[in-house]
Amino acid sequence: MATDNTTRARRSRPARQWPSMADVAAMAGVSSQTVSRVANNRQNVDAGTREKVLSAMQSLGYRPNTAARALVTGRFGALGVVSFGMGAHGNARTLGAIADAAREADYSVNFMGVRAQTEAAVRHAFQHLMLQSVDGIVLVESQMLDTPSLRLPPSMPVVVADGDTGHAYPNVDFDQAHGAQSVVSHLLGLGHRTVWHLAGPADSFAARRRAEAWRRTLTDAGAPVPPVAYGDWSARSGYRTGLDLARRPEVTAVFAANDQMAMGLMRALHEAGRSVPGDVSVAGFDDIAEAPYLQPPLTTVHQDFEVVGKHCVALLLDQIEGRTDGPRRRAVEPVLVVRSSTAPPRPGSGTT
Amino acid sequence: MATDNTTRARRSRPARQWPSMADVAAMAGVSSQTVSRVANNRQNVDAGTREKVLSAMQSLGYRPNTAARALVTGRFGALGVVSFGMGAHGNARTLGAIADAAREADYSVNFMGVRAQTEAAVRHAFQHLMLQSVDGIVLVESQMLDTPSLRLPPSMPVVVADGDTGHAYPNVDFDQAHGAQSVVSHLLGLGHRTVWHLAGPADSFAARRRAEAWRRTLTDAGAPVPPVAYGDWSARSGYRTGLDLARRPEVTAVFAANDQMAMGLMRALHEAGRSVPGDVSVAGFDDIAEAPYLQPPLTTVHQDFEVVGKHCVALLLDQIEGRTDGPRRRAVEPVLVVRSSTAPPRPGSGTT
DNA sequence: GGCTGGTATGTTTGCGCCAACACGCTCCAG
């Protein structure tokens, strides 16, 4: 990065290896403009002429040069996605869904992974994408939007997925509050005196919203609010917290902010001799594909990432194509899926 | 797709919203060529001049236009990645690693997800990428390379990750054979009479290589070769197979071709009252982050996706930059990780 | 017939950038 590019760029102009419109035009005996019209599927071309051009394209193996096209149109046919690592299941699924939706709209996806939510890392990602090679950007779960030096130019369309809503950008998100509330209500409804919470990292907006909804649901129900434990979304962090919680006999129900942490949590409880759901009920969030096959099958909140991806692309295309009348926020409703990791508390348990 | 683009392209040329080199040049009082030299970090620019240009860039918010640059250099600064869905952990991890490595080299990553390994789907992906907008392509786990109509132009650099080795493209792969062999040997070494295998889908090359190594290791050891079951990498398919295997008392050890299937398998065995590893030992492949926290913690084969991503990018850059002396194949050694899901068979069990 | 309006096609132009070359200067060897 930022090294001397002399050597790399020293290669002289490469020999033409792709035919251009002019080549096709010459072969078909028309002007290059007509070739352009055929390539862009314009209707005002005679059927016979179109045929000639198409067969010339075919035999020469012509492909339009996107760079030249982008230069003249100012559009790139590409969307940028900034996301924080493929380790998080949700991020990977969201990216896949965005890519699918983008392909439907004939856009390609330029992916920038960012390892850390540090200013430098995010700035680098933005700089790379903002080299004017994308028509818009989807930010997946970023908390960095308010850092002034990272502000994107106002002319760049942006959609934020699964992130903070306290900014001006259009936004697609799960209704985290509703999902978390449904889990906590479910557990309280089973008869638990209260529900403990293993939250995601404090700098994650989704984690904060889940924690807030958990707290509100408890207070609304008049249940005591136990201290919050924080993990980092990993099973490992769930395991560490689980070792702690297992030592507290008053813990009868735990809501983990994602399924991976719930896995670690259940493992720790098992090792400590606390059965799930006999002694402790555990619920997760995400409904990863493996959730039905955990031991026990995990009660969790299902999130439809496909829909999120679709909405992200739709909102972005609205901006790119200048439509301002569409919605600027979309919420996707998560659905509680009750399996076997939650049950009523043992009679007499859970008292302090 | 292939619709009339008239309306979309009808927008007249958008007002210039980005400053160009000429603007910077005017502000700095130099020629645009000098701006170009500064932008490309050439050394033959006077320090004072460079300073003036840089501050002009800064105050105008100048970003080089990659399309224009690509048009004249014939290079795009982008790598294409074709992969089959983000559902499979391995694919997601590999993509993330490729993106990281590409960023190190100042390339961006153009991601094309393909849902199905059908000819039409893959062709569409290739067409999109081959619109001369990437400098090279990484194919992650594709079996479609030999389909004649999909052949890529010889001028396009390609690297195949985790896929078939029976083709001319440079290749990065795990030493699947070695990994599978180490699992099977481990189980045989524990005293199991033989090891059953839950393979990945028949059209996956990685799955085939794992199955072949499993078979060879058994025959080399003089162990009987049980029939193979096939899954689709999902926990669900592992579960279904597990219900079958649980009914066969002679099954004392199973090698699942990935961790997700092992999870489903263990769940089915548990439901059928067969304990792991007491009655049946189970081993997986991949070492997903959650493997240590399954019940029981899963013996599996660790794969370092970061290294695979790095190698892919390195081999691709070799081709793009015209280096022909580098290696054309790289194998990454997977490592057996023994946890608690494997144990010696119960005395007297496993006889037919 | 001359006019209008529409359609198919061609010509010109310029997007922003960089390679190639030209230029003027300095420095040093011969």
Next chain:
DNA sequence: CTGGAGCGTGTTGGCGCAAACATACCAGCC
């Protein structure tokens, strides 16, 4: 003191494409 090499910089041209404008032709109409 002259020739040539090296350096910083400017000038020119053209990459492939599509927008804008120009042209040719035809049909229908008063």
